Amino acid sequence: MMDWAVDIVGWAFILIGCFFAIVGALGLLRLPDVYTRVHSAGVVDTVAAAFMLIGFSFYAGFSLVTVKLLLILAFIFFTSPTATNALANAMYSQGIKPALVDEEESPSKP
């Protein structure tokens, strides 16, 4: 009974992860400029990686394999925003301007 429930939860997590992975890649193709693609690429990927790796760890049981999966997840969560920041900073300082919806409102102050 317990095994069965764990399997179902693992299935659900992995399928949600697959969905986000494909949506992220689709957004990489559909969105119009570099800045908007960053949202889709790095970021939906992170969610996909989180769901898939947590889903795998349901199948792995509680063992060293689970620890390794969670460690991969931790690395992705620490490195992904750093790489995104580096990319954004590089393209911003190289003078690539984002397409904005209304110029007069931004940058807006809180």
Add this chain to the structure above:
Amino acid sequence: MIFAVATIAVVIAMALALVRAFLGPTVYDRVLAVNSFGTKTVLLIAVLGFLAGRPEFLDIALLYALINFVGTIAILKFIRYADMGRATDDPVREETR
């Protein structure tokens, strides 16, 4: 079964990312696509480990996650400065180069 589904989904996502890497148009699009491709490679290696029943693959995935990050930073740095050794926009070093 579920691992086969996951493998197919990840491969499709990788193919889409690769299309963006080919299309460009700017070099940053390509770096972004390749970084995303690398993250999915980590997932692919992990899922292949489960599919083949060889959990040792996870060690490779772990390493790939780190190398992917270092590689992205290195490429960005190389594009910007054409030099791996520089840290900042330092005008003195600009002249001596």
Add this chain to the structure above:
Amino acid sequence: MAKTSSQPDAAAQGNQEGRQSPRPVDHVGRALSLAVILFVTWLLLSGHYQAFVVTLGVLSCLAIVFITVRMDVLDHEAFPIHLTWSAVPYWIWLFKEIWIAAVDVTKVILSPRLPISPRMLQVTSTQKSELGQVIYANSITLTPGTFTIRVFDGQLLVHALTQEAADGVLTGEMDRRVTKVEGPA
């Protein structure tokens, strides 16, 4: 372990002339906890428990602690042990936010009209230390729909995919929570 930490500490003392160094007690504590964390990580990753292999693991951990101390990077930024526990509730909250924002971005990507309204905004971060600002900037980047382009003088330049994502940053709730995690620095 106690014996190992005193040795790199001595090396650090010679290495840190003219720089504002942490108190020696902090230094020993950091080196010791770094060694323990490295060794636990090593044990979890290797899965081998024979005496010879474990000895090699201990030696490599000690070598890494020695190199870290010698490079003088074992400060509160490289090893932020002071915010370990207060970060846990923040992570839970952050995961919830990431999930909500990911669903929003997914809806935007999958809708045929592609209803994006990209905008740039400048937000002020109330964190005192650079580490706190880095945590804030990275949290913004991790949340789908927004990412930080650059940080300067306590200001963050943020790119948002939609109006809702921009409003989410402008409420400043994440800023408050990061400041709370950072604590009195």
